[in-house]
Amino acid sequence: MVHAEPAWAVYEQGSTFTAVNSTEVRxxxxxWPTDVKxxxxxxxxxxxxxxxxxSLRGRLAKARAIKTGMxxxxxxGRVRLPVEAS
Incomplete structure (x- = not known):
């Protein structure tokens, strides 16, 4: 929720890593839209x-498995790439 970032900045504490406590989060x-539709x-x-x-995560996992196998x-050396003659 990028639009809420400025509101969160009010609660941030710390200089290196900002944080908020659980009371502030609650x-x-x-x-929230009031209309049910x-x-x-x-x-x-x-x-x-x-x-x-x-779906994309599944495709990525398959692509990584293929890459690993290749x-x-x-x-x-079980598979050799063709080398063009100069």
């Missing part, structure tokens, strides 16, 4: 975003 208010629409968008993130094949 007292912080978040604006709007809340449901927001929830639907967030659900879709979660599904997309889940690197093992190349580094052990």
């Amino acid at each position: 007292s912080f208010t978040i604006k 709007e809340r449901e629409a927001v929830a639907d968008v967030l659900d879709d975003a979660d599904k997309e993130l889940y 690197m093992q094949q190349l580094l052990t």
Whole structure:
């Protein structure tokens, strides 16, 4: 919630790493739509975003596994890349 960052700055303590305590967190208010339809629409968008993130994480894991397998094949010499003749 980037829009709330200025409000959090009021509670921050510390110079190197800022922090807030649990009492301040509990007292912080978040604006919430009063219209049920709007809340449901927001929830639907967030659900879709979660599904997309889940899918992308799965694709990333598969790509990393393929990369690892390819690197093992190349580094052990089981697979050789073609070399162009000069």
